[in-house]
Amino acid sequence: MRFTKGHGTGNDFILVDESVELSQDLVAALCDRRFGIGGDGVLRVARQGDLFFMDYWNSDGSLAEMCGNGVRVFARYLWEEGLITGSSVAVATRAGVRTAYLEWDGIRVDMGAPKLLGTSDGGLAISMGNPHLVYEVSNVDKIDLSTAPAFDEAFFPEGVNVSYYEWVGDDHDHVRMRVYERGSGETLSCGTGASAVGVAALNAKGQQVGAVIVDVPGGRLRVTVDEQTSWLSGPAVLVANGHLDVASLSGRPANPAEHPWPATRPRAQR
CATH class of the missing domain: 3.10.310.10 (Diaminopimelate Epimerase; Chain A, domain 1)
Known part of the structure; x- marks a missing residue:
């Protein structure tokens, strides 16, 4: 699985494309900061008609309607990957469409009327x-x-x-x-x-x-x-790209006995 890591003022996200089928367990494993990549959530780059759709999941695997930092990081990814051109992009979210504008010192997002x-x-x-x-x-x-x-x-x-x-x-x-x-x-x-x-x-x-x-x-x-x-x-910053073998996500063990390493290991020869 190919992924990108990004953040907006330290609110960090794992970005994946729409070929990745997310689930609550997979998102929680990906966001685990010791046994996974680590993040506050996952942004899946999907399509909704003519628009890109920000499929946002919280780190516990629950779905979320909207994320302001996430929209900025999502838009930065679209520009950096060459998926869009111009200085603005409309992004579909579960809370409606949010438009992001590329500016010299960061990204500005129309968050809608409070x-x-x-x-x-x-x-x-x-x-x-x-x-x-x-x-x-x-x-x-x-x-x-x-x-x-x-x-x-x-x-x-x-x-x-x-x-x-x-x-x-x-x-x-x-x-x-x-x-x-x-x-x-x-x-x-x-x-x-x-x-x-x-x-x-x-x-x-x-x-x-x-x-x-x-x-x-x-x-x-x-x-x-x-x-x-x-x-x-x-600001919205992309800090890393990488590939992950999903099968390697063993998850956080409930107790040491579930650790994937063997209980006993050969004694080192001196």
Whole structure:
């Protein structure tokens, strides 16, 4: 199986073509950072009519509607592989079509109009094509994201991505954030999460439109909201190409007795 590894501000993905038949077990094995390639998810480059379709899977093998960093990395792959020309590309996702634009300092994506869903457990619920719950806090470093944050399962029956942000400086146009992604855990970056945080930060200032710099553990993104839609701008990098023998993915053993090495090995001769 041929694959490409890429990331957007540290949110890393394995890209494969549509000849690869993905399953929950295969995706989880590929994304395992010790027994596989490692990644926050898998992007399968498929077709949907005249458009390229981003078939996105979370690292636990679950399907996801949308991924903002993923769209940028997906678009970068299409340009680098010579599959498209020009400076823009429309990408089909499970949340609808998202258009990516190649710019001198990265890739900008039309993320669609955000939808405010109300409040839940003290946070602001926002849909960016996938569900988000955003909290403003005084210090994001003090948030424990070693386990999934609690949320109202009746409000979010399909789960939710939970983000926390704090203001940077006094201008209130710059925030830091951390995120726990549904199906992946804490990641270095989340594009739709950054977009939701940008919307929440503007909302906290009483603004419906504007721009916010969003620092994530893996780098910096820029979120802009106008009267029609929202935009996410940032880097997208392809770091490696390779070939993988899928049969070699033994998976993470439940106990040492399941390790593929023999229990006893010949003693080395001295």
